[in-house]
Amino acid sequence: MRILFSPIGNTDPWRNDRDGAMLNIVRHYKPDLTFLFFTESIWEGSDKVAPHRLFNWEEIIKKVSNKTSVECMIEKIEDVNGFDSYKDIFHKYLVDLENRYPDAEFLLNVTSGTPQMETTLCLEYITYPSHKDCIQVTTPLLASNANTKYANPEDQEIDLEIVNIEESKSESRCQSISIISFREAMIRNQVKSLIENYDYEAILWLLDAQKSFYNGSRIRSRLKEVTKNIKTHEVFPSITKKYRNNDLQKALFHFLLLDMRFKRRDIAEVLIRVKSITEFVVEKYLNRKYVGLIKYTKGKPYINLFYNPKFMSDYHNLLKNENYKFDERRLLSFPAYYNFFKILEPEGRLIKKMSCVNDINGIRNDVAHNLENLNLEKNGNEEKIVKAVRAVKEMISIVFPEIKQDDYEYFTKLNKELKELL
Amino acid sequence: MRILFSPIGNTDPWRNDRDGAMLNIVRHYKPDLTFLFFTESIWEGSDKVAPHRLFNWEEIIKKVSNKTSVECMIEKIEDVNGFDSYKDIFHKYLVDLENRYPDAEFLLNVTSGTPQMETTLCLEYITYPSHKDCIQVTTPLLASNANTKYANPEDQEIDLEIVNIEESKSESRCQSISIISFREAMIRNQVKSLIENYDYEAILWLLDAQKSFYNGSRIRSRLKEVTKNIKTHEVFPSITKKYRNNDLQKALFHFLLLDMRFKRRDIAEVLIRVKSITEFVVEKYLNRKYVGLIKYTKGKPYINLFYNPKFMSDYHNLLKNENYKFDERRLLSFPAYYNFFKILEPEGRLIKKMSCVNDINGIRNDVAHNLENLNLEKNGNEEKIVKAVRAVKEMISIVFPEIKQDDYEYFTKLNKELKELL
Numbered sequence: 001m002r003i004l005f006s007p008i009g010n011t012d013p014w015r016n017d018r019d020g021a022m023l024n025i026v027r028h029y030k031p032d033l034t035f036l037f038f039t040e041s042i043w044e045g046s047d048k049v050a051p052h053r054l055f056n057w058e059e060i061i062k063k064v065s066n067k068t069s070v071e072c073m074i075e076k077i078e079d080v081n082g083f084d085s086y087k088d089i090f091h092k093y094l095v096d097l098e099n100r101y102p103d104a105e106f107l108l109n110v111t112s113g114t115p116q117m118e119t120t121l122c123l124e125y126i127t128y129p130s131h132k133d134c135i136q137v138t139t140p141l142l143a144s145n146a147n148t149k150y151a152n153p154e155d156q157e158i159d160l161e162i163v164n165i166e167e168s169k170s171e172s173r174c175q176s177i178s179i180i181s182f183r184e185a186m187i188r189n190q191v192k193s194l195i196e197n198y199d200y201e202a203i204l205w206l207l208d209a210q211k212s213f214y215n216g217s218r219i220r221s222r223l224k225e226v227t228k229n230i231k232t233h234e235v236f237p238s239i240t241k242k243y244r245n246n247d248l249q250k251a252l253f254h255f256l257l258l259d260m261r262f263k264r265r266d267i268a269e270v271l272i273r274v275k276s277i278t279e280f281v282v283e284k285y286l287n288r289k290y291v292g293l294i295k296y297t298k299g300k301p302y303i304n305l306f307y308n309p310k311f312m313s314d315y316h317n318l319l320k321n322e323n324y325k326f327d328e329r330r331l332l333s334f335p336a337y338y339n340f341f342k343i344l345e346p347e348g349r350l351i352k353k354m355s356c357v358n359d360i361n362g363i364r365n366d367v368a369h370n371l372e373n374l375n376l377e378k379n380g381n382e383e384k385i386v387k388a389v390r391a392v393k394e395m396i397s398i399v400f401p402e403i404k405q406d407d408y409e410y411f412t413k414l415n416k417e418l419k420e421l422l
Numbered sequence: 423m424r425i426l427f428s429p430i431g432n433t434d435p436w437r438n439d440r441d442g443a444m445l446n447i448v449r450h451y452k453p454d455l456t457f458l459f460f461t462e463s464i465w466e467g468s469d470k471v472a473p474h475r476l477f478n479w480e481e482i483i484k485k486v487s488n489k490t491s492v493e494c495m496i497e498k499i500e501d502v503n504g505f506d507s508y509k510d511i512f513h514k515y516l517v518d519l520e521n522r523y524p525d526a527e528f529l530l531n532v533t534s535g536t537p538q539m540e541t542t543l544c545l546e547y548i549t550y551p552s553h554k555d556c557i558q559v560t561t562p563l564l565a566s567n568a569n570t571k572y573a574n575p576e577d578q579e580i581d582l583e584i585v586n587i588e589e590s591k592s593e594s595r596c597q598s599i600s601i602i603s604f605r606e607a608m609i610r611n612q613v614k615s616l617i618e619n620y621d622y623e624a625i626l627w628l629l630d631a632q633k634s635f636y637n638g639s640r641i642r643s644r645l646k647e648v649t650k651n652i653k654t655h656e657v658f659p660s661i662t663k664k665y666r667n668n669d670l671q672k673a674l675f676h677f678l679l680l681d682m683r684f685k686r687r688d689i690a691e692v693l694i695r696v697k698s699i700t701e702f703v704v705e706k707y708l709n710r711k712y713v714g715l716i717k718y719t720k721g722k723p724y725i726n727l728f729y730n731p732k733f734m735s736d737y738h739n740l741l742k743n744e745n746y747k748f749d750e751r752r753l754l755s756f757p758a759y760y761n762f763f764k765i766l767e768p769e770g771r772l773i774k775k776m777s778c779v780n781d782i783n784g785i786r787n788d789v790a791h792n793l794e795n796l797n798l799e800k801n802g803n804e805e806k807i808v809k810a811v812r813a814v815k816e817m818i819s820i821v822f823p824e825i826k827q828d829d830y831e832y833f834t835k836l837n838k839e840l841k842e843l844l
Binding site (some may be wrong): 079083087110111116118119123124127128136177178181182185190193199205206209232233235250251254264265266267277279327330368369370374376 | 501505506509532533537538540541544545546548549550558599600601604605607608612616621623624627628631653654656657672673675676686687688689690691694698699702721747749752789790791792794795796798
């Protein structure tokens, strides 16, 4: 159903033999219900304005649109030209109507009444735009109404006939006004700020509540894809398209997630993930350069006892010196790989980077396994984590030098793309 | 500095020997610059309105406030009663002024001009409220201005003297209008929707951009605390206050994070964390009930060979049957604990819950270590993760039965608290 919400001013119900704004809307939209709002002063009249209670509103409206029912509400307003006077009252009436008619579409007459009423209705619309439309009605002269004839209750029947004849010759003077763009502008600024924080999910939530938004569906579908990939750790399609190497894809993607969380200061999660990514990357390197050093059983990495006798004896000695016992049944992980590099490439570029990860391994395990909190101030932890994140990127670019620098900036590029869509 | 932005209407510069809205604002706020906006039709005049170009605006304004400089802008507007006419023009002029005077405070005259101009300025303010204030000016009669004497350019000098005398007897008729609440209402709805998604950080970002917000500082400080705890895994103070047991605190807190991420569908992260929390909780249980079974070296858990001979022989057999070799040097973790329970409490409540975590351990390791993506549709993974998250809660409540049910609802309570502050 369709409901017209209309304040009533002194150009209602008509003026100069033509519809006032309310009547013109009723004539052309034929609402099921028209809700009229009067201030007590217009209802009772003054030396300048005829008492509007003397108009038979129901009869007038029925003659213009016979299916339309009418409700009148009269409120005593202390300051008729104030803003605060209408804010709560209009909101209350509109919420009440929405509760009574949950499926209704609302037309708000923003032409009748005082400028303050008009502004209040526009603001109400911007704030709660759902199922609403603001209708403005231009004057027949396409200019100000000043100095033209007001309606007189005593002549209302004959006057209405004249008005009906005059209006029957004319087109609708109603137009829906496009002020929702103000709301859009506001949300656009919020979206910009959330983009800076890589908070793509919050953007989706804001846009979902927004009925119209420039490029809204493009932004939404892009972000739905991105957030789904993030949540399920599925490599972004632009990466899988560009690079064939599956390991490279995963390493790059996980670095991007790591870096994004780091920028969001999700620091404990970053700390937990640094080691797994490092492990993954250096394992791929070892498999490529030292074929056969690692053997896999049920997909899990173990040391191959039959690799290289010199290496094995060096490794035994190294463990012995560090007070560890060699055990070939132990699953390989970061500490083992770190030791391998001490033997294989003690002066290499990778081991230097691995040492940054090694430096946080203790606190990492406390946070990941002992569920300790992360004290950033303690032992230079913050600085160590910064270094470790940087080291992860450098290790990836050593192991997968074919990755274009540009592709480490996935989120920077995404943010740029999103901003361009705004 | 202070800048007045004012459209000019037919009640400017004065009417009926009293200030029009613009002049009253100039009189009482004494801006450094007054920017006047004229439509071509009011500038040139019509049969109803005197040509406003004939008023000496600078002289008039200087006589009322001698420090105020004046800029006039005249624009041809096709539809003077339309909304779209002013939206872009006003915005353009205001942005231009803001660029020229980055430190200025702006007063927007929302009384002069057409109702559409007024509404447009109010909407502009709501959308970009920073360093702005909307000033409304009431008429001297505290009622409509209709049928009173307009200003005549020919008599402007003598008329201004009369106006100055009349106004000198009166208080300011200006008032700052409090329509920012519409913006607040809009943001309040957005905040509500973000609360539903536990997106506390996005709320902070929205509120930071908002100069006034009911309970804003309370909401902000609460959320700053909560997000800091989340980001550094530091147990919420309400938990540390209520429970003395450090292990209980950590288990509960990490379940809360897990559950919150689960509700946000951050599903890969949830999958990765389930195992660590389970490991932590059952290890505490084993230490309490089977004292001495686990021994710690450098803080890390190993099996104690001298625990109970019967248990050790059972454990050897169990590993043998499952084709694993016993190795006392291996760090204990979830699979070992799961096996312990097969011997110690094969019919107990905990092992049933642990089996839910065991069911996802393979996919968990693929995601955590092999950086695989999580395919929710495959092998009933989604259902298995749901079960595992529930199982974590049940294990915690078995191991720490003193936790009140209520405390598992930390985020539900936080959300309620936040909504009450809105």
